Amino acid sequence: MLRMSTLLATACLAWAAPLASIAAVSPPEPPPVKDFFASPRFAGAFLSPDGKNVALLLRGPEGNIVLANMPAAGGPVRVIAGVRGMDVVGVHWINDRRLVYSAVRPDLEDDERARSPGLHAVNLDGSKHVLLVGHALNTQTRDPALPPNTHFLGSTHDGSDDVYVVRYNVFDEDFKGYRLFRLNTHTVNLTAVDAPNGVSNVLIDAGGVPRVATRREAGQVHLMYNDPAARTWRELAAYPGNAPTTLTPRFVTRSGEVYVSSRNGRNTVGLYRLDTRTGKLDPEPMVGLKNFDFDGTLVLAPDHDRVLGVRYETSEPMTAWADEGMQQVQQRVDALLPSTINELQVAADAVADAVVVHSYSDTEPGFWQLYHIGSGKLTPLGTSMPQINPLQMGETSFVHIKARDGRDVPAYLTLPRGERKNLPMVVLVHGGPWVRGGHFAWNPQVQFLATRGYAVLQPEFRGSEGYGYDHFMAGWKQWGRAMQDDVADAARWAIDQGVADAKRVCIAGASYGGYATLMGLIRDPALFRCGVDWVGVTDINLIYDERFTSTSQDAKTYTLPVLVGDQDKDAAMLKSVSPLENAAGVTQPLLLAYGGKDRTVPIEQGRKFHAAVKRTNPQVEWIEYEDEGHGWRYERTRIDFWTRVEAFLARQLGPR
Known part of the structure; x- marks a missing residue:
C-alpha cells in the first residue's frame, strides 16, 4: 500500500543537497495532549437502504453527538435528532424514510451503556420523533416508553416502520431470559414473536422472519433454527460455551442459506455454510484465513441472495469483492486515496450511484466521504479528529x-x-x-x-x-x-x-x-x-x-x-x-x-x-x-x- 510518507520522500529528493547545508534546528514541538484525547468531532455516516440519503453522526453545538441527514445527491445537512447530555450511537435505517438510534451518557461504564442505551425513532426529515425505550439513568424517561431492559435487534425487512427488539430479565446479571418482540415505532406497541426462551444473536431473513438464534444455558450454547417447513424452532447444535466448535450465526440469505463462523476442527475460525437439514458445516470454508480468525462482515447484494464482498482483518483490514463492478469502484477510490484504507458502504436494498467511503490508517484517525460512481467525484462528509496531522x-x-x-x-x-x-x-x-x-x-x-x-x-x-x-x-x-x-x-x-x-x-x-x-x-x-x-x-x-x-x-x-x-x-x-x-x-x-x-x-x-x-x-x-x-x-x-x-x-x- 502506497503511503503518504512514500510520496513525500520522493517529492523531497531534489531538495536533499541544499537542505544538508542548513544548520541543525530544534525538532518541532509535538502536538498538545488535548489533540489526542479530545472527543471525536464526527462519528459515522450511514447510507439509506435506497442510497438516496446519508445519516451523519456529528458533534453538535452543545458538545454532544447528534443525528443529521443529507441527500446523497447533494444538499444541506440537517440535524434531525439529539438527546441533551447524551451522545447518539447505534444508528439504523429501518426503511428508506425512518431511522432508530440509541443514546448514551458519555460517562457511563460499558456494562451500563449495554444495559440502558434507550431507543428512539425519527423520520429522515426530523418528524415523528418517538422515545421507544427509556434510559435507566435518565430521570426524564416518560410514558409510553418501554423499560430499559428492552434492546433493539434489527429491522423487519418488510418495508414497515416496525423493528424487532429483545427483552431480558432486568434482575438477571447474566442477561438470560431473552424474549423476542415486534415493536411499532409510532405507537410503541409490542407484539410477542414465537422464539425459544433465552434466545440471543437472532438473525432475521430477507422476508423479515427470525430464522436463526443462539441460546445460552448453564454454560452451554444451543444453536436454534426456525424451520419454515415445520413452522417450529428446533435445535441444530449444542456445545460448551468455551469449546473450539462454537458456531456464531452470521447471516441468512433470501433463499434460506445459513452462514456461521466456526473453527470446524481447524485452528482458525472461518466462515462456513451450515446445512440446516443435518446441522453440519460444509467441509471447506467460504472464507478461511491463514493464521488469523475470521471476524468480519459480508456485503450482500440488494436481492439479499448474493454476496458482493467480504470484510475481514489480517495484519490490517481488508475487503475482498466478489462482484467485478465493486472491485472496479474500490480500485478507483484507492487511486484517489492511496494513503488510507478505504472501506466502502453500499446501499442495502438498491443499486445506487453513490457509496460511503470510510478512510483511515495507522496515522489517520478517520474521515468519511461520498464517492459518486458516475462522476468519479468525492464529497466530504466529516472528519473524526481534524486537529491530527498524519505527517506527525x-x-x-x-x-x-x-x-x-x-x-x-x-x-x-x-x-x-x-x-x-x-x-x-x-x-x-x-x-x-x-x-x-x-x-x-x-x-x-x-x-x-x-x-x-x-x-x-x-x-x-x-x-x-x-x-x-x-x-x-x-x-x-x-x-x-x-x-x-x-x-x-x-x-x-x-x-x-x-x-x-x-x-x-x-x-x-x-x-x-x-x-x-x-x-x-x-x-x-x-x-x-x-x-x-x-x-x-x-x-x-x-x-x-x-x-x-x-x-x-x-x-x-x-x-x-x-x-x-x-x-x-x-x-x-x-x-x-x-x-x-x-x-x-x-x-x-x-x-x-x-x-x-x-x-x-x-x-x-x-x-x-x-x-x-x-x-x-x-x-x-x-x-x-x-x-x-x-x-x-x-x-x-x-x-x-x-x-x-x-x-x-x-x-x-x-x-x-
Whole structure:
C-alpha cells in the first residue's frame, strides 16, 4: 500500500543537497495532549437502504453527538435528532424514510451503556420523533416508553416502520431470559414473536422472519433454527460455551442459506455454510484465513441472495469483492486515496450511484466521504479528529516475535516519525485479556507516546484472540506465567533488534494490561525501568469476590476456573501470580490510577495494592478519579491522566 510518507520522500529528493547545508534546528514541538484525547468531532455516516440519503453522526453545538441527514445527491445537512447530555450511537435505517438510534451518557461504564442505551425513532426529515425505550439513568424517561431492559435487534425487512427488539430479565446479571418482540415505532406497541426462551444473536431473513438464534444455558450454547417447513424452532447444535466448535450465526440469505463462523476442527475460525437439514458445516470454508480468525462482515447484494464482498482483518483490514463492478469502484477510490484504507458502504436494498467511503490508517484517525460512481467525484462528509496531522504520527508495522518456548507472538510496533534505533520504549499491554488487542488503525494512546519520542510495542501474547484457537488456549491459566513471558520476550526482542534502549523500557496497560504491568515489574525488574497501571487487576482472587468486581456469576462458575484458575484446585498458583501478594517485589517507579465508579475493577482493588506497595516502595504515584469508571470517559480526565503519564515517563526514561 502506497503511503503518504512514500510520496513525500520522493517529492523531497531534489531538495536533499541544499537542505544538508542548513544548520541543525530544534525538532518541532509535538502536538498538545488535548489533540489526542479530545472527543471525536464526527462519528459515522450511514447510507439509506435506497442510497438516496446519508445519516451523519456529528458533534453538535452543545458538545454532544447528534443525528443529521443529507441527500446523497447533494444538499444541506440537517440535524434531525439529539438527546441533551447524551451522545447518539447505534444508528439504523429501518426503511428508506425512518431511522432508530440509541443514546448514551458519555460517562457511563460499558456494562451500563449495554444495559440502558434507550431507543428512539425519527423520520429522515426530523418528524415523528418517538422515545421507544427509556434510559435507566435518565430521570426524564416518560410514558409510553418501554423499560430499559428492552434492546433493539434489527429491522423487519418488510418495508414497515416496525423493528424487532429483545427483552431480558432486568434482575438477571447474566442477561438470560431473552424474549423476542415486534415493536411499532409510532405507537410503541409490542407484539410477542414465537422464539425459544433465552434466545440471543437472532438473525432475521430477507422476508423479515427470525430464522436463526443462539441460546445460552448453564454454560452451554444451543444453536436454534426456525424451520419454515415445520413452522417450529428446533435445535441444530449444542456445545460448551468455551469449546473450539462454537458456531456464531452470521447471516441468512433470501433463499434460506445459513452462514456461521466456526473453527470446524481447524485452528482458525472461518466462515462456513451450515446445512440446516443435518446441522453440519460444509467441509471447506467460504472464507478461511491463514493464521488469523475470521471476524468480519459480508456485503450482500440488494436481492439479499448474493454476496458482493467480504470484510475481514489480517495484519490490517481488508475487503475482498466478489462482484467485478465493486472491485472496479474500490480500485478507483484507492487511486484517489492511496494513503488510507478505504472501506466502502453500499446501499442495502438498491443499486445506487453513490457509496460511503470510510478512510483511515495507522496515522489517520478517520474521515468519511461520498464517492459518486458516475462522476468519479468525492464529497466530504466529516472528519473524526481534524486537529491530527498524519505527517506527525508514527508509522505502525506488524511483526512476529519468537517466545522462549518457540511460540510465535504477533505484535504491533509503532516508531516515532523518522526515528528507528535505540529508542526509549513503552510496552503497552492490552486489556481483556481474551480479545485482539492491536489493530492497524490510529490509536490515540500509541500515537501520543510516539510523538513524545517513544517506540510503542503492543504484543499479542498467548491468550489473545484472533490468531487461532491454539494461541488462545495456550493462555489458559497463564496469567502472570507464560502470558507474562510473552510480554517480556517481546521487550527483549525489541532490544535485540536495536529498536529499544535496554535501560529505557517501561511497561504500561489498563485492566488486564494493568495486571501485566504489575507482574512485569515483579518478575522482570531488570527489564522494566518503570510501570504505568490504570484500572488494573491487582489480585486474581478478588475477581471472584463480589465486593471487588462486577464479574457475572456465570463467568465465575464456567469461564474463570477454566481460563484463569480454580480458587481451590489452583490456590497456590493464584497466590504466586498475585501482585497484591507480591507487592514488595515492586521496587521501580510506578504510576497507579483508578476510577471511583469502576464496577469491573472497583477502586478498592487499587487501594489495597497501593497500601501494600507503598510500605516498601517510595516511588509510587497514586491518582484517583472519583467520577470515572473502568477507563476514562471524560475528556478532562484523559487529558489530565496522559499529561501525568508524559511527565512520569520523561522523569524515568529521559526527555524527548
